[in-house]
Amino acid sequence: MMKRPLFVLLALSLVVLTGCATLKQLFKKPRVTFKTARLSSASLSDATVDVVYQVDNPNTFGLSLAKVDYAFFVEGKQVVAGAPRKGIQLKARDSSELVFPANVRFADIVPVVETFLTKDAAAFKVQGSVGIDTPIGVLSFPLEREGTFEIPKVPNVQFEAPRIANISLSGATVEFPLTVTNRNSFPLPVAGIAGDLKVAGASVGTLSTGDLGMLDGRGTRQITLPLQINFARAASAASALRSGNAQLSLNGRVTSGAQSLPLNLGQLVQFRK
DSSP states (O other): OOOOOHHHHHHHHHHHHHHHHHHHHHOOOOEEEEEEEEEEEEOSSEEEEEEEEEEEEOSSSOEEEEEEEEEEEETTEEEOBOOOOTTOEEOTTEEEEEEEEEEEEHHHHOSOHHHHTTSSEEEEEEEEEEEEEETTEEEEEEOOEEEEEEOOOOOEEEEOOOEEEEEOSSEEEEEEEEEEEOOSSSOEEEOEEEEEEEETTEEEEEEEOOOOEEEOTTOEEEEEEEEEEETTTOHHHHHHHHHTEEEEEEEEEEEETTEEEEEEEEEEEEOBO
16 A cells, blocks of 8 residues: 655645634534423322423534533432433534433422422422533533422312112112313323212212323313112112202222322212103
């Protein structure tokens, strides 16, 4: 193999150096700004909070993420958080999102989950930095932010007018419609609602919805649950059914994710046939 003349190597080196110098002169510093903190998924036991930063790259060439140092706190306690992978490409003359997901288990940050879920929002704090690889070296940008995110709410549950499917001297079959409303702006999984039902103070049996799946944000679901009532064990219920109205009470639990919370529902209803 023939060796290149020295002047050719020198010329090539000069071209490379000139190109690098030109690139450095043309380089414009990118901008990293906080965009939003949003729930990507949530239940009554936990939530995944995505903290999103936006990188604006004004250059005609792409850049890459060189390093990440990130910590996420909820109500003053640090929780496990993920980060974008190093080496991710940042588009030329465009905006790119850096998403930092954090799984927040409510039982890890508060002593009583039930009380926590009555709040409207939880406080979060972000600390750290990202390093972006540029022609002038790795530039560090701080990630400092405080804010709040929406706390999941327990669904609203109420009785609609029960229907007496049939009635005899010994008992009745009654269909109890339940309306379940998701009070959150985001979908919420409901694994079930179950509890002991009383009619006019008499325990008549157990109502259970089974797994309701995912409730749409602000969505409503109606479930009709039939129940056989034995009058011999619930005399006051027999009188209530024949009179046409009664006080219903449901003492049970609503389950979402890994969390089961008490549900106590009392309501005066009008029976229909």
